Amino acid sequence: MSVNMKDSLEKVDSEITGAIKNEHTRLNEGVELIPSENVVSKAVLQAMGSILTNKYSEGYPGKRYYGGNEFIDVVENLAIDRAKKLFGAEHVNVQPNSGSPANQAVFFALMNLGDTFMGFDLTAGGHLTHGSPVNFSGKQYNCVPYNVDKETELLDYDQIKKDALKAKPKMIISGLTAYPREIDFKAFQEVCDAVGAYHMADIAHIAGLCATNVHQNPVPVCDVVTTTTHKTLRGPRSGMIMCKTEDRFDKEGKRNLAQKIDFAVFPGLSGGPHEHTIAGKAVAFLEDLQPEYKTYCQQIVKNAKALADSLMDQGIELVTGGTDNHLMVAKLVNKGLTGKGKEVQNALDEAGITVNKNTIPYEPGSPFNPSGIRLGTPAVTSRGFKESEMKVIGESIAKVIDNLNDKTVIEGVKKDILELCKQYPLYDDFQILG
Numbered sequence: 001m002s003v004n005m006k007d008s009l010e011k012v013d014s015e016i017t018g019a020i021k022n023e024h025t026r027l028n029e030g031v032e033l034i035p036s037e038n039v040v041s042k043a044v045l046q047a048m049g050s051i052l053t054n055k056y057s058e059g060y061p062g063k064r065y066y067g068g069n070e071f072i073d074v075v076e077n078l079a080i081d082r083a084k085k086l087f088g089a090e091h092v093n094v095q096p097n098s099g100s101p102a103n104q105a106v107f108f109a110l111m112n113l114g115d116t117f118m119g120f121d122l123t124a125g126g127h128l129t130h131g132s133p134v135n136f137s138g139k140q141y142n143c144v145p146y147n148v149d150k151e152t153e154l155l156d157y158d159q160i161k162k163d164a165l166k167a168k169p170k171m172i173i174s175g176l177t178a179y180p181r182e183i184d185f186k187a188f189q190e191v192c193d194a195v196g197a198y199h200m201a202d203i204a205h206i207a208g209l210c211a212t213n214v215h216q217n218p219v220p221v222c223d224v225v226t227t228t229t230h231k232t233l234r235g236p237r238s239g240m241i242m243c244k245t246e247d248r249f250d251k252e253g254k255r256n257l258a259q260k261i262d263f264a265v266f267p268g269l270s271g272g273p274h275e276h277t278i279a280g281k282a283v284a285f286l287e288d289l290q291p292e293y294k295t296y297c298q299q300i301v302k303n304a305k306a307l308a309d310s311l312m313d314q315g316i317e318l319v320t321g322g323t324d325n326h327l328m329v330a331k332l333v334n335k336g337l338t339g340k341g342k343e344v345q346n347a348l349d350e351a352g353i354t355v356n357k358n359t360i361p362y363e364p365g366s367p368f369n370p371s372g373i374r375l376g377t378p379a380v381t382s383r384g385f386k387e388s389e390m391k392v393i394g395e396s397i398a399k400v401i402d403n404l405n406d407k408t409v410i411e412g413v414k415k416d417i418l419e420l421c422k423q424y425p426l427y428d429d430f431q432i433l434g
């Protein structure tokens, strides 16, 4: 093969082209219920696939270590200004490459190695970066986890406060990956105030709902808020940090809070920012500022409630008995499937329904063989599904759970799902290869 810089991907690399086309078919012919996933617009895809990938721009707008950044500065400033408007943020850093590096930057900015912090227990709904023993957050810092109440499966803010008064953390992380109820960021802030801790909210999952006030927005409340940009925000796979300018606990310091965060991102943890992705974020934020986006976020929650109702009508129990946000966790214990989340995930996969196995609070199985599955509605809502489709999907899921080893039933569900998906093609007029 001779390399010609002007040849298309299709011509240059049939293997990668084939995998992309297959992934497109998989997306088109199945129902995507993983709550952390979504589908981006054609405009976002184009920005991400642009020539902006060519440029080095270490530093920040107006203060770069490389020449030729006048148009890159336009891109990054637009992303920052739109994010500020979307969330009402004082300061925004759009350079983190994903949610985990954004969280790492906050730890790096505000804590010393070995310092104590509190994060949401992973099995009850927290994230790896909130103190899991296998993650940098749990290895390099001292994590005292908080958990949900065993009976209600809800966060108990009085208990968290008691735990915090004992642990004296330097920082408390509020935020979720698998908690189906609204988080009371103000209650967390009261705990932080009572113990003199920084409050970091991680809204990776719910950012879109927060930006549109479908869920409490923590940005006016907390010291620092981190997020991914590819979940409900429906932008490129990336991250972002928002914060107050002033550092409440270090008013005379060399750097204020905003400067500490920026300094931790660059030069603390990374070199050149990915400006093609930052352009994708800017485009997504512009889309998110439009009235249709608020309607979309409201529909995410309506769809989640409809799916939850449908599942419960079929005798499937949900953690906390329902949902207020975009996700729910189904408990398989009463179906005799304790520790069988993986088997259920695989059977649903065969039927064209993508979910992920998940632990339930006080998991009776193990993290590898958990007793729940997690489901969410951001991706199917982007696709145009409404409450009536959610009802059908809930019934289909229940059918698979009740007939896990019956290939005929699973084949039947797969056919129903394919029919449903055909009515809502994804990227229908799309040139997925540019």
Ligand SMILES: *Cc1c(COP(=O)(O)O)cnc(C)c1O
Pocket (backbone or CB within 6 Å): 036, 098, 099, 100, 101, 103, 126, 127, 129, 175, 176, 177, 202, 203, 204, 205, 228, 238, 239
């Ligand atoms: C998804 C998620 C992250 C991590 O994001 P990545 O982009 O996968 O690194 C961090 N925190 C929470 C709460 C998340 O849900």
